[in-house]
Amino acid sequence: MADDAQQQVKKSFMYVNRKAPYGTIYALEALEVVLISAAFEQDVSLAFLDDGVFQLVKGQNTAGIGMKNFSPTFKALGDYEIRQLYVERESLEERGLTSEDLMEITWEDEEDDYAKKPSIRIVSRMELTEVMAQQDVLLNF
């Protein structure tokens, strides 16, 4: 009964990250909202485009700017059952980046002996547009 009620209100939320990780508070705030929203058991995905793709670049070092390097937290998203991180291919290319430059982010499939499966999906602008169109809620950061 309670399960039925929950099923009915389950919506798909996509958090759209467009800004570089440091310099503004948007990226960190978005990540915190994502972690909080995970408690409500909605269908959550993330999109990274424009300078937002820099959030996933590996080997970040914030020692020089006195800010917390929160990039390792993206690797915890799988534990929060957030398994879909869409990255726009054109945004990567425009910035001279490839998938090789991004952190390895995985989720563990409990049904499959905790096998690690990739969370990042690199998609074209066109494909991302389609995924966005399917969402109930889009939140831009």
Place this chain on the structure above:
Amino acid sequence: MDAATSAYVIDSHVYEHDEEGYLKNLSEWNKELAELIAKDEKIEMTPEHWEVVNFLRDYYDEYQVAPAIRVLVKAMKKTFGPEKGDQKYLYELFPYGPAKQACKIAGLPKPTGCV
């Protein structure tokens, strides 16, 4: 605010905390301080308590985030098995919320998503 309400004090060493008792500077944490925070929370630390506290510290070290209770249960289950990766077991150790209380004792920030 005087030191007694905004900090833990051990042998004249002052450890600042926020209004809810979470340590402000993660790197100042030590086991003696953990025992003191636990005492404030009316918890007597057993090896089982330490197991959770150390687990949380390792989790934070790796991911830079204090896990929400649901995530803690799942991660404990994977590492220690279903007996310990269990909400009831964790609530028995930390009655006022395992994630909140154990994180406080571990010197970590309040878990994000603790609603």
